Amino acid sequence: MTSNKQGYSLVERYLPYLLIAPALGYLLFFIGYPLTQGVLLAFTDQNGHFTLQHVYYLLYSPSSNFWPALEDTLALAAVIIPIQIMLALGFSLMLSANFKGKDMALYILIIPLTISDVAGGLIWYSLLTANGFFNKLFMALGIINQPIQFFGYQFRPMEFIAIVLAEVWRATALVFVIIFAGLQMISREYIEAAEVFGAGTWTKLRHIIFPMLKPSVQTALLIRTLFAFQVFGVVMVLAGRDIPVLAGEAYYEQTILYHYGVAALYALIIAAISVVIGYIYIKMFKAQYLKEVAM
Amino acid sequence: MNNLYTPRMSRAISKSVAIAIIVIIIAAIIAGVGYYYYASQQQKTVSIIWASTQLVPPEEQAFVKGTLLTDFEKQTGIKVSFVGMSYSDMITRITSEEQAGKVTISLIGDLHGNLDLMASKGYLTDLSKFGTLPGRTFPDVLMKYAHLHGILAYIPWMTATYVMVVNKEAFNYLPQGLTKQDVITGSSKWTYQALLEWAKNLYEKTGKKLLGFPAGPNGLFVRFLHGYLYPAFTGAQVKNFNSQDAIKMWNYLKELWQYVNPASTTWDAMADPLLKGEVWIAWDHTARIKDAIEQKPDQFVVVPVPMGPKGRGYILVVAGLAIPKGAPDPQAAWKLIDYLTKPSTQVKVLEKTGFFPTVKEASTQAPAGALQVLIKGVNAQLNAPNPIVAMIPSLGSKSGDFKSIYITAFKQIVLQGQDPQKVLNELYPQLLNLFKETGAPLPPPDSGT
Secondary structure, rough: OOOHHHHHHHHHHHHHHHHHHHHHHHHHHHHHHHHHHHHHHHHHHHOOEOOOHHHHHHHHOOOOHHHHHHHHHHHHHHHHHHHHHHHHHHHHHHOOOOOHHHHHHHHHHHHHHHOOOHHHHHHHHHHHOOOOHHHHHHHHOOOOOOOOOHHHHHHHHHHHHHHHHHHHHHHHHHHHHHHHHHHHHHHHHHHHHHHHHOHHHHHHHHHHHHHHHHHHHHHHHHHHHHHHHOOOOHHHHOOOOOOOOOOHHHHHHHHHHHHHHHHHHHHHEEEEEEEEHHHHHHHHHHHHHHHHHOO | OOOOOOOOHHHHHHHHHHHEEEEEEEHHHHHHHHHHHHHHHHHHHOEEEEOOOOOOOOHHHHHHHHHHHHHHHHOOOOOOEEEOHHEEEEHHHHHHHHOOOOOOOOOOEEEEEHHHHHOOOOOOOOHHHHHOOOOOOOOHHHHHHEEEEEEEEOOOEEEEEEEEEEHHHHHOOOOOOOOOOOHHHOOOOOHHHHHHHHHHHHHHHHHHEEOOOOOOOOOOHHHHHHHHHHHHHHOOOOOOOOOOHHHHHHHHHHHHOEEEEEHHHHHHOOHHHHOOOOOOOEEEHHHHHHHHHOOOOEEEEEOOOOOOEEEEEEEEEEEEEEEEEOOOOOOHHHHHHHHHHOOOHHHHHHHHOOOOOOOOOOHHHHHOOOHHHHHHHHHHHHHOOOOEEEEOOOOOOHHHHHHHHHHHHEEEEEOOOOOOHHHHHHHHHHHHHHHHHHOOOOOOOOOOO
């Protein structure tokens, strides 16, 4: 009996480890190993000795684009994300009303989600280029008599606008899907109850829909902000290195200049920023959630 | 005891077994004799090894083995085994075979740089003893580079280069004193100054900046800087990096850039902007404009690059065919060289791979249309007067830094308007350091020939 009991407790003691072993193995192999390699690449030279030469290059070399890249990545995130959240919120509210062709509108809104970022960039490039659709249209309508130049180093503010347009078009759908799903989950009962008490549209929005939508908005924000630091394809297609971004510089250092250490450093910096942002959002998220439950 | 077989039956079986054995033995003898005959026949057909660093990608290799070499075997009865290898493997293998005195490779196909290295160590046969190859003319530029260390080290096999493409519309806006013929043949009037005036004229008459370069992150504009402008204005790629001539060159580029389509900094290849009509004059690698010419062969002309004060600088990628000293069958190898440099073979290679012919006669052999437009342009560049041929330096892992220095100079001087002298003085020591660190020799034209 005792031996049986001991055997049982032995299994009981090690079973949990056994159960998480596959997941742990996965994490070690697909995240731990590449991460270690990345750190090694970033801080060693060809002979495997510790070095800070890649850090110096990143921060001080005239060939390095680190500071402009950091600046532009942040600026793009700061402009694009609020626009996307507002738009997605607007679309969600619009589509929660009943009207004819609602399903069709929903499908059309989600189309950009199926298109890759490079393809999206190329679509906007051909729309905005000097001989492109918009310039031809506006010139034919007599609104402008010279094509508006969107691309080139001399036109960086315009390139910035082009990137914002393309990113808003391409990735708003993602934010929309999350917020729209959140909106669907709000029980009709709350709204009906409010209506019974004579609440108007604004009061309903302000006191029922927005507070209950908060978790979805936070999820959307978290995902969208993390993606903002990986922005790459659209920028490469529309602006090349005129508007440098962190992921783009990592690619350039790796494939064109063969600076593997510097590229690894960029990757680590993007990862670090993502971790910090994730931490901040989750903190906010959790506190809010607990407060709501307590109420 | 209760034996199932009667003696009679067993005798019958052993008889049929005996017959079967005899049949098998006879068949084996016939097969053996047949195989011996076949094998001895095999030994009579000559077979050689051709090692190459070019045409190694699977698709190109399939073309070489499936089409080129089977045709050659049909014509001459010589069986060739094509062995594709990397640049470093090639050097290692030839070196070890030559040092051991046991050479298995009869023919080498490699880039100029590698062949130069082999010739300098005395591993290559002087090909002048085989006489001439009738019915084909190699441009002087190529023959000059093929003569290395006192011998004819290789026969020029294939080339690749960067050229200019002109939309025929642009010829209606030529500046004073420059004719279409000047541009197409690359006469002494086709200069960078003339290009500037042309681009300016185009801008003033059409309101559009119709000159373009692939200056995007994956574009090859950096080759234009170090292999075209620098040799044309300073006579060297590296040596005169911050000289007075170089300052003049950068000031020229600044002036030119006023008429260059600003979207150039986002373009990686010029085929698309040419096809969309965003530019009428473009410079790029032949492989990256091929698409435009193939789609509209009547719309575009491929022309030589202009000349600068020191000459017509351009980058040449040359692959050559060489025979190692002590090769098992130099005569068969020479026959293969003869076959591979025939104009008809060279056109086939261009069709399949995008490498250009090294013989003038190929342009008449090519079918009319896109291929002919391309060959004519490349040939015109190879035969244009005052060439300064630049070769891409072999800096290995530092080749990225080499590019980075020229791109940084361009960005700071032309795009950001910084003082050229200051920028160049800062970058020059870094540039020299790359050659010092890697021990690589300065590339032509800096090193001379």
